[in-house]
Amino acid sequence: MTTVSDLGELGLLERLRPFCSKDIIGDDAAVLALPPGQQLVVTTDVLVDGVHFSDRTTAPFDVGWRATAANLSDLAAMGAEPLGLTVGLSLPGQTKVDWVEGLYQGMAACLERFGGEIFGGDLCRSNTITVAVTALGAVLPERVLYRHTARPGQAIVATGYHGLSRAGLEVLLQPEAWAQVPDTVQTAWIRAHRRPIPRFDVLPLLQAGLAAGLAPGQPTAAMDSSDGLANAVVQLCRASGVGARLEQSQLPLHPDLVCWAGAERAVDWALYGGEDFELVLCLAHDLAQRILAQLGEGAAVVGQVTADPSVQLCNSKDGSAILLNPGQEFQHFK
Amino acid sequence: MTTVSDLGELGLLERLRPFCSKDIIGDDAAVLALPPGQQLVVTTDVLVDGVHFSDRTTAPFDVGWRATAANLSDLAAMGAEPLGLTVGLSLPGQTKVDWVEGLYQGMAACLERFGGEIFGGDLCRSNTITVAVTALGAVLPERVLYRHTARPGQAIVATGYHGLSRAGLEVLLQPEAWAQVPDTVQTAWIRAHRRPIPRFDVLPLLQAGLAAGLAPGQPTAAMDSSDGLANAVVQLCRASGVGARLEQSQLPLHPDLVCWAGAERAVDWALYGGEDFELVLCLAHDLAQRILAQLGEGAAVVGQVTADPSVQLCNSKDGSAILLNPGQEFQHFK
Missing domain, CATH: 3.90.650.10 (PurM-like C-terminal domain)
Structure with missing residues (x-):
């Protein structure tokens, strides 16, 4: 089975490109327009191998789905609709390329269902698989849901x-x-x-x-x-x-x-x-x-x-x- | 020296709160307004202990500065001004609290100089210190700098x-x-x-x-x-x-x-x-x-x-x- 070391960073990026927004990736950063009158909502969640998932309990597709769903859930809790996300992925060199593709398939499937695209991210070497997702959403200012507005009797x-x-x-x-x-x-x-x-x-x-x-x-x-x-x-x-x-x-x-x-x-x-x-x-x-x-x-x-x-x-x-x-x-x- | 295990997640969050935007943190996600007419620019960079920095070469303040500067540099390369960033931080339990505070001091100093705030993020346990930063910026559509617009003779x-x-x-x-x-x-x-x-x-x-x-x-x-x-x-x-x-x-x-x-x-x-x-x-x-x-x-x-x-x-x-x-x-x- 091919590992990310076998493929190298550029080869791996090439494999992951089809999962990313065609119009947006390829620059130092992604540029996107917010729907008129809406505010930006941003949230970050990190999943770590051995802490939040393991091969024993979670297929790579499910790691991708959960990392995405966890972030999207934070957007929903703010009353916002998803725009998309960036992925900061740290991988050991011996990670299987299939595992990484499975991860992205899971993220893409979750975005396909609930909305949003992958805007890019970063790929780097590490001893520990770490999936850091930042999700962006949009909401009309009057529809934001906060935590601090609960009132007695509700x-x-x-x-x-x-x-x-x-x-x-x-x-x-x-x-x-x-x-x-x-x-x-x-x-x-x-x-x-x-x-x-x-x-x-x-x-x-x-x-x-x-x-x-x-x-x-x-x-x-x-x-x-x-x-x-x-x-x-x-x-x-x-x-x-x-x-x-x-x-x-x-x-x-x-x-x-x-x-x-x-x-x-x-x-x-x-x-x-x-x-x-x-x-x-x-x-x-x-x-x-x-x-x-x-x-x-x-x-x-x-x-x-x-x-x-x-x-x-x-x-x-x-x-x-x-x-x-x-x-x-x-x-x-x- | 106090470690993050000694302090626990809530205790550590309490210590890091002063570095974060007072008006924005405390919910499932951060909400912010984009300057009128501007587009959003988003970029993610991950720094891993032993790969991008080490105690031998980089004090925690400098890790924070570099993680921030690397992301801000991507915004500058797009022609954008910084709004702020989120931090996905993975830490071994034995990490010194001083180290984490130093990291945030470095991030805050870099943002103080170039603009932007910390909008929050995520904190989790890992074997490897990993700093995943997502920076947000804003730019007028006509001022975006892309990679694909170079022309012969320039x-x-x-x-x-x-x-x-x-x-x-x-x-x-x-x-x-x-x-x-x-x-x-x-x-x-x-x-x-x-x-x-x-x-x-x-x-x-x-x-x-x-x-x-x-x-x-x-x-x-x-x-x-x-x-x-x-x-x-x-x-x-x-x-x-x-x-x-x-x-x-x-x-x-x-x-x-x-x-x-x-x-x-x-x-x-x-x-x-x-x-x-x-x-x-x-x-x-x-x-x-x-x-x-x-x-x-x-x-x-x-x-x-x-x-x-x-x-x-x-x-x-x-x-x-x-x-x-x-x-x-x-x-x-x-």
Whole structure:
């Protein structure tokens, strides 16, 4: 199998050229026009071999898809539509050219589905495969979704099931431990892990609801749940100077996850598993109900924004409540 | 000394926050407005520990400066002014927090001097320190400088001395071999390596010359010389479907470099050393002369664009000529 050393940098660039925007690459930098009146949205995510993916759990196509989807999800969380991305790729010389092409195929497939092009990037040698993606998007100024605009009394909506990506990773890492889970369920979990879906479909629903006057004078706050549902709620609350009451029975848990992983683990993975790439929204109740009716399965009102700054997970069945502080859960350097 | 593991991701983010744009960070992505009527310019460069820098030759401040300057230089080569950048930073847990702060100080100092802010980025764990920078700039559509617009008969201008960055690296790697070089010269070479200067100062000169009608109907082609002067000329020629005749006696060699490294090595480093981050321009002769008069020391007309597609280095003293094909010189994966 040909390696990137065999091919050299120029040869590899030649192979990757077909994946890139024909009109834009070939200069020191890419030049692009922003749609009139729109603001630029920019976000960067880095995926590292052995940390965010490995050959054991993720084919190169899926690494490309996930790197792209993770960035696009950040754009969706800002209310923006994708323009495209740049790729800073660091590779060991012994990396297979097939692996690199698979990576780009995955990125191209994700962009094909959600919009945007590859504007170029940089290619360099390293001991560790590192995929640094910067995505650019555009949004009308009045449609930007921030984190700091949540208000007491608003509903907190999760746009889909949580915990499935983590379940997929567990199945990939320890297949024997999950052998009793039906194939169709395993496949769905693995797909959730490998091919996350940035929720751009939520944006027109939100705009339509706002246009219908369902949240007069109330801005919607939003964040994606890439670091888990608990982290998203805590970050939204901190940025807005508010708190939240989540209701455990309302957490968006897939019935299969509860059935096969157990209720306790399902709650844990939903709150802290991460990489579900759903949106978490704080918005007026009427608007929330309208959007939920359109989003379908998995989307739910998971709780309510409170003036009290604590973030609690309440269990209405036994009247208990615990404080959520996900600080330790995403300390990636530990 | 505190390491990033000691501090954890959140603690480290807290330390880096003061370096970032206060108005822009804190969401899933940064939102920014482009100056009215301008186009967006975007470029990505990745620096890898052990490949592009090492503790032996480059303090963290200088890594930050160079990562920033390399990206800004690409913006300058497109005719654009900087808006700012995102940083995708991968770090081993044992990295010193001081090192990371030094890196950001270097980036901030470079942005302070040339314009732009840090819009945020991503922080993650890795075995290898990797600094992936994506820089954003803005330019009026009619002022974009491309590579593909060089025309036969145009002058080829290098905006400053070449080879000094490579000389600085050599001094850092083998101080004993260069012990006889005076301290002031060593210091200048090392500075060229550690603190390259993106040539934004060339842009207003170019605009003024164009406004004075010095190149009617003739677009200027441009590229930066990050991979060496030879590579820049070859790339410009390939993109434009033209060739070039460079004159060896006109190469922008600093007298100190010729004196202490020898004429042959000086030519080699100027052509292939790389990382000088000057601009290479193909433009009308009148415009070239006007700009040269303003650029001062080091800037030179190094040759002429030809219809013949070969790129030759001619020596008018002995009448010899060699073909330049820098293909092998930047095969980073070999």
